[in-house]
Amino acid sequence: MSIPSLRYVFLGLSITSSWGTGHATTYRALLRALHARGHSLLFLERDLPSHERHRDLPRPPYAEVALYKSTEELRDRFVGAIKEADLVVIGSSMADGADIGSWVLDEARGKVAFYDLDTPVTLRKLALGDHRYLTPRLINRYALYLSFTGGPTLSLLERKYGAPRARPLYCSVDPEVYHPEPSDSRWDLGYLGTYVDDRQPVLDRLLLESARRFRRGRFAVAGTQYPPTIAWPENVHRIEHLPPPEHRSFYNAQRFTLNVTRCDMVETGWSPSVRLFEAAACGTPILTDPWPGLESFFQPGREILLVRSTDDVVRRLRETFDSERLALAQRARQRVFAEHTSAHRAEALERYTLEVLDESSRARMKLGASAPQTVCSEP
Template sequence: MKVVVVGLSITSSWGNGHATTYRALLRELARRGHDIVFLERDVPWYAANRDLPEPPYCRTILYQNLDELFLRHAPRIREADCVIVGSYVPEGIAVGEWVTANAGGVTAFYDIDTPVTLSRLRRGKCAYLSRELIPRYHLYLSFTGGPTLGALERDYGAPRARALYCSVDPELHYPIPRPHRWDLGYLGTYSDDRQPTLERLLVRPALLWGEGRFVVAGSQYPEQIPWPANTGRIEHLAPESHREFYTAQRFTLNVTRRDMIAAGYSPSVRLFEAAACGVPLVSDRWPGLEEFFTPGVEILVAENEKDVLCYLRELPESERLGVARRARERALAFHSAARRAQELEEYLNEC
C-alpha cells in the first residue's frame, strides 16, 4: 500500500511519546512492503531537538503551514491507499477535514492520547479533533481499548473503533547484564496529574530509605521541585538511551495519567519498553492492567510508599528476576511493533 501519515512528530522525541511510536510502527510497515510518507509540521521546539531527522524506512517531509500542506501534498492524499492523521497534529481539525474530503483511500485517525482527547471533546476544547469530524474517518485507531471503543462508536459515531496500543521495539529494548546504578527509576515527561503519584511512589520511598538510590528522567519538570538527595535527575533521554537507563535499575516505576486511569485499558509505552529490557515493573493500579500483565506474576502493583519499599528491600532476588522474565515474554509475544503493524493491516483490510 501507499500510506501517508500526518503526525505530530517522527523526527524528534523531545517532550512527546509520539515519535517512538511512529518510528517502530512505520519501520515494521515498511518491512511488510508498504511505501510510507510522513508529513510533519516544522515547529521550533522539535527543530531544535531532532534525534532522527531522516528515518530510513519512510520519506519524511516537513511543512510550514496549512497552505503548504494543502497545495503541495493534495496529490499524495488522493493517490494513497491509506491516510492516517494523528492526535495533537497542529490545526488537526482543519487537516482532518481536508484529508477526509480529498483522500481516495481509507482514512484513519490515530489517537495516541485517547482519554485526553475524549476529555477535551466533552469540554469543547480539543484543538485537533471535533465530534463532527470523527464519523468522517473510516477508522478510529485508539491507544485505549476496553469500553472506550464501544463509546467511540456509540456516542461519537466512529464507523470502526479499534485498539492500536503502543508497542515496544525489540531491536532497541533488550536486557543488558550490568551493575545497577539505581534501585528504582522513573522515565516520563512532567504532568500535573502524574506528579502526586510520583511523589507517593518514588519521592517518599527515597526520603524514607536514605540508603536507596533513585532517579527521575524526563523534561519539563518545574525547577522548584525539591528532589531528595538520593534522587538523581536526567533532563532528557533520547530513545536510543532508554535501554541503558532501564537496565541500570533494579526496578522501574510506571505512573499513569488521571485521564488514562479513568478510561482504563491505556498502557504506557514505558511498560512495554522496560519489560522488554528485562526490568521488573512497579506500577500504580488502573482498570484493565491485567489485560496486559498479570499483577503479582508479571508486574508489581503499588498503592503507597510502603508497598514500594517492600518490593525494593524484601522481594527475593529470584522472584525479582522471575517477574522480569515473565513480563519480557509477555511483551515480546503480544506487544511488539511487528504485532502492531500486522494488526493495522487487518484493520485496514476490514475497511
C-alpha cells in the same frame, strides 16, 4: 495469502523529535515494522521550533519524512500524496488537526483514519467543547478510529460519537531496540516520563517520598519540563532529557522501574503506557500504580507488581529477592514478545486497512450491480 504493498501517509505530532512527547517513540516502532512488511510510508510533520532544536532522528531509514511550515504549505505540496494513499492516518494532539483532517477527507481517494494516542484526553476535550484537533463530525467521517485505549471506550466511540469502526492500536515496543544487556544496577528504582501536573503527586508519593524514606536506596528520574521548584532528594539522580537511543541502557541499569499513569488514563482504563512495554522488553521488573484493564496486558503479581503507597514501594525494594525479581521480569518479557511488539501492531493496522479497503470495493461492486442498465435497441 500474499499481502499487497500498501501506501500509507501519516500526519502526526512528530517522528523526528522525542522532546516532550511519547508520540515519536510509538510512530517510529510502528513505521519500522510496517516498512519490514513491505509497505510504502510517508510521514508529514509540522516543522515546530521545539522539534527543530531537539531532532534525534531527522531521517528515519524506514520511511520518507517531509516537514511543512504551515497548513497552507501542506495543502500545496502534498495533495498528490494524499490522493494516492491507500490509507491516510491523522494523529492526535496536532494543534491544527481538525482543519487538516477535514481537508484530507475531502481530498483522499483511499481511506482516512484517525490515530488517537491520547484517547482519554481527547474524550475529555470533546466533552469540554475543545475541538482543535478533532470534532464530533470528523469522528463520523473517519473510516477507522484507531485508539490508544481499548476496553469499553471502543464501544463508546461507536455508540456515542458515531465512529464507523473503532479499533485498538496500542503503543508497542521494537525488540531490536529494547532488550536486556549486561549492566551494573546503578539505581534501585528509576522513572522515565515528561512532567505532567496530574501525574506528579503520584510520582512524589511513589518515588520521591520513597527516596526520602529509603536513604540508602538509589533513584533516578529522567524527563523534560519538570519545574525548578521541585525539591529532589539527594539520592535521586536527575536526567533532563533522555533520547530514545539511551532508553535501553537506562532501563537495564535499574533493579526496578516505576510506571505512573495519568489521571485520565486511570479513569478510562485499558491505556497502557509505552514505558511498560519498553521496560518489560529490557527485562526490567516493573512497579506500577493500578488502573482498570491492566490485567489485559500484564498479570499482576506474576508479570508486574502493583504499588499504591510509599510503604508498598519501599517494601518491594527492600524485601524482593533477586530470584523473584528476575523471574517476574522474564515472564513480563515473554508476554511482551508474544503480544505487544511493533510487529503485532503493524499486522493489526494492516488487517484493519484491508478490512476498510475491501468493504469499499464490495460497496462499489454492489452499487455497480444494482445500477440501472441501459439497453440499446437497434434502429
